[in-house]
Amino acid sequence: MKILGIESSCDETGIAIYDTKAGLIADQLYSQIELHAQYGGVVPELASRDHVRKIVPLIQQTCDEAGLTLKDLDAVAYTAGPGLVGALLVGACVGKSIAWALDKPAVEVHHMEGHLLAPLLEDDKPEFPFLCLLVSGGHTLLVDVQALGSYKILGDTLDDAAGEAFDKTAKLLGLPYPGGRYIAALAEQGDEKRFKFPRPMLNRPGLDFSFSGLKTATRMTWEKHIVTCSNDAEKNQLQADVAASFQAAVIETLAKKCLRAIEQTGHQQLVVSGGVSANTSLRETLAQMGEVHHFKSFFPSMKYCTDNGAMIAVAGAMRFQHKDIKPHNLIKAYPRWSLEQLS
């Protein structure tokens, strides 16, 4: 079966075709980052309008890449939430309309379930059950995954998501949006031991996260030291040291909470997904921790960490096989939607 996947929940238009026998056969991505960078964050109305402009040509390109026409598809899957409502509605309207015109099933996909299943696109893939750390621009979740659709949230963020904390710190340091990868690159030149930032919530039991205290500590340190820099070299070193110290605090917090959850649940597989899973230092830390504590970590390949159509196509294919199909006469988007509601 061939499933078209459509992702439009935020600032990426992602289209892919997943074949349940051959795997991923086409995958196209258009990123709006340049459009939003000048505003320092995503402007929802501009995002919706750009999805409208790009989505149909991108679907055509994806079909061309696969050497297929729309008539060859068996189902259409699209991100129905969570995300920006206007952006979601673009994908939902286009996805439902194509499905209706072809008289084929339409499948609603939860964006975070897409991230959670993205490592299944790899050759070395996890098997149910597993523990999952979802770290994106909007979410920081530890999820006990028993099977497709059986999700128990063990830990959530009380304030900012991990990616959001990276982005806000990048903005503070004068780096472009979205700043996670710029912090990561800068951190390689910095001294992570220069500033000992708080490791949020590690001294308390439980698996929740909080990044607002770390954000404040980072801002106060930056503001205190930047005024003492007398030249560009000093300023650049301070910037790199703050980035490295901040990143070390986030990664140690995420990794230790993962270990706590592994010990609590007894899982031996850890799936890490979402934009922040592209962070090389996080990947290395968890891989090393797994060697010592006997669990194996799985990550999507770099291009499937951040938003993409491939993860929606594979999640859609699995949902389709579970007969999770919605009638054509109802076009819905769910800006807020908990993973646990899928159970």
Ligand code: KG4
């Ligand atoms: O999953 P994603 O594309 O979007 C959401 O669903 O939110 O994640 C985007 C987030 C952004 O906050 C971005 O700064 C962060 O992922 N990110 C990174 C890295 N690459 C992307 N954070 C840390 N290190 C990276 N290398």
Ligand code: ZN
């Ligand atoms: Zn995402």
